[in-house]
Every structure is written in structure tokens, then in C-alpha cells.
Amino acid sequence: MKCIIVDDEPIAREGIRLLIADISQLELAGSFNNAESASNFITETPVDLIFLDINMPGVNGLEFARSIPKDTLVIFTTAYSQYALDSYELDAIGYLIKPIDPAKFRNAVNKALVYHSLLLNEEKKNIDSIEDEYIFVKSDKKYFKIKLSEILFIEGLKDYVIIQLDNQRIISRMSLKTIQNLLPTNIFFRINKSYIINMEHVDSFDNNDIFIGSYEIAIGNSYRNDFLNDFIKNRLSQ
Incomplete structure (x- = not known):
């Protein structure tokens, strides 16, 4: 803890x-x-x-x-x-x-x-299961099957998370930390205190922001070095 x-x-x-x-x-x-x-x-x-x-x-x-x-x-x-x-x-x-x-x-x-x-x-009761390719998340009294590859980013909002897909938003009661601990770290990255991004959907970035489609998400000061090092060393060199 x-x-x-x-x-x-x-x-x-x-x-x-x-x-x-x-x-x-x-x-x-x-x-x-x-x-x-x-x-x-x-x-x-x-x-x-x-x-x-x-x-x-x-x-x-x-x-x-x-x-x-x-x-x-x-x-x-x-x-x-x-x-x-x-x-x-x-x-x-x-x-x-x-x-x-x-x-x-x-x-x-x-x-x-x-x-x-x-x-x-x-x-964690709101996450029924997690597999290599998808998770089941409880929202509005139902469980939704969400492919990890389709998640653009996840936003934390007080006691809830908003899972942003291409054409859909799914809201579930849990903390950002809870869902972060269950996601594969080679794909998902905590970019600031309120957002986890899917690295596979990053279109561009600069020293202050990352861009996913029409979304612009700020890079937190304490997360910047880890993000830039991970992206540059592990991805841009490929």
C-alpha cells in the first residue's frame, strides 16, 4: 500500500x-x-x-x-x-x-x-473477468464485453471510470487504480492522474500532450519521463 x-x-x-x-x-x-x-x-x-x-x-x-x-x-x-x-x-x-x-x-x-x-x-466485483483480449465490465446493471484492442483510453472521474471506445463510452463504478492493475502494462499506460491510454491508438504526441483521434490528453509531469522513455526506446526504435 x-x-x-x-x-x-x-x-x-x-x-x-x-x-x-x-x-x-x-x-x-x-x-x-x-x-x-x-x-x-x-x-x-x-x-x-x-x-x-x-x-x-x-x-x-x-x-x-x-x-x-x-x-x-x-x-x-x-x-x-x-x-x-x-x-x-x-x-x-x-x-x-x-x-x-x-x-x-x-x-x-x-x-x-x-x-x-x-x-x-x-x-473488482464490477469486473467479472479479464482475459488476454477482453474484459467484462459491469455498467447499468449489465456486463459488457470489451475488447482491449478497442479501448482508446480510460478516464477516472471520482468513484467511476469512463472507458472510451471508438463509438461508445462505458461508465463503471471503480477507481482508475483498480482497472489499471488489471490491464497489460505493455499496452496501457497511465499518462496522468486521471487517464490511462492505449499506446496502440496514439496517433502523435509532443512533450506536453498525446493525441488519439480527435482527443488531446495532457501528459502529467510525474509521468512524462516514463512515457517518453517507453515510447521512444520501445516503439520508435522498432
Whole structure:
């Protein structure tokens, strides 16, 4: 499970980093001293879990928690107990008081891992099966057979994905991350936080955008190097 730390105290960030390092199921994707930097990061790179301080300069942890995606879990890490009620209203998965007890930290993480697994399983129910050449996706109480080769791109929109075909759009309730994990990576590429493209349908591209038919899709800053390297090294050289 991919996570980040948001805390304005360097010592606190390091302490949480060490606790994360002891849990194999966690992958630390970043560490930030303010909510603004963390917000910019998760806009381009979605994460599953945030270890979040509350009292920080600028945007505080409670304000930041209200702005993050619904499927991103939060464990508050704070020196103050009076914000616990606010954390419950924000559906935080845990509330840890500094200095953080390692056993309580692990319990909170275990709870997050279980809940994250339940979220993924619920979303995957909307994908009946996936084969080498097609998938069955639930939409409007029916399952649609979709050939992978006919998918132009997939757009994530909050709790839904929009699968764009030549002459049809199919909308299904699941996260972009869920369907991305099931697609062959040699064909499909996450180009920004909201889009997965089918590389076989790319007509042209420049440093900022890719073009598929009449569609223009921006290349996210954190995805640009991987896309250009993959396209140039693995495709243009052929």
C-alpha cells in the first residue's frame, strides 16, 4: 500500500518513516513538511494512505483531509488529543498521539490494510473477468464485453471510470487504480492522474500532450519521463 507522510516536524517525519520501514506492506512514496506540497504530489501520484499531522503552518491537517480523494485513507499523527472527534467526522482510519507507540501504529496500519483490501474487492466485483483480449465490465446493471484492442483510453472521474471506445463510452463504478492493475502494462499506460491510454491508438504526441483521434490528453509531469522513455526506446526504435 503506497503511503506518504505529512508533518512539519523533521523529527516526527523521521520517526514515522522508521515505523513504516518495519511494515513490508507499506511503500513510502514521499514525505512532506506542509499540506500544499503533499496536495500537489497526490494530484499527480495517487496514494492509498496518508500519515497526517494536524497542527501545521498554512493549511492544517483537518482542512487537507477534507480535500483528498474519498478512497485515500488517513491516519492522523498529532501531539493533541482534542481533535479526535474531528477525525471521526472525517472518517479517519486512525488517530495516533505523539510520541507514537509502535504497537498502536501497527494496529492502525493493519486496520488500514484490511479496509483498503475491502475497497479493492468491492470495486473488482464490477469486473467479472479479464482475459488476454477482453474484459467484462459491469455498467447499468449489465456486463459488457470489451475488447482491449478497442479501448482508446480510460478516464477516472471520482468513484467511476469512463472507458472510451471508438463509438461508445462505458461508465463503471471503480477507481482508475483498480482497472489499471488489471490491464497489460505493455499496452496501457497511465499518462496522468486521471487517464490511462492505449499506446496502440496514439496517433502523435509532443512533450506536453498525446493525441488519439480527435482527443488531446495532457501528459502529467510525474509521468512524462516514463512515457517518453517507453515510447521512444520501445516503439520508435522498432
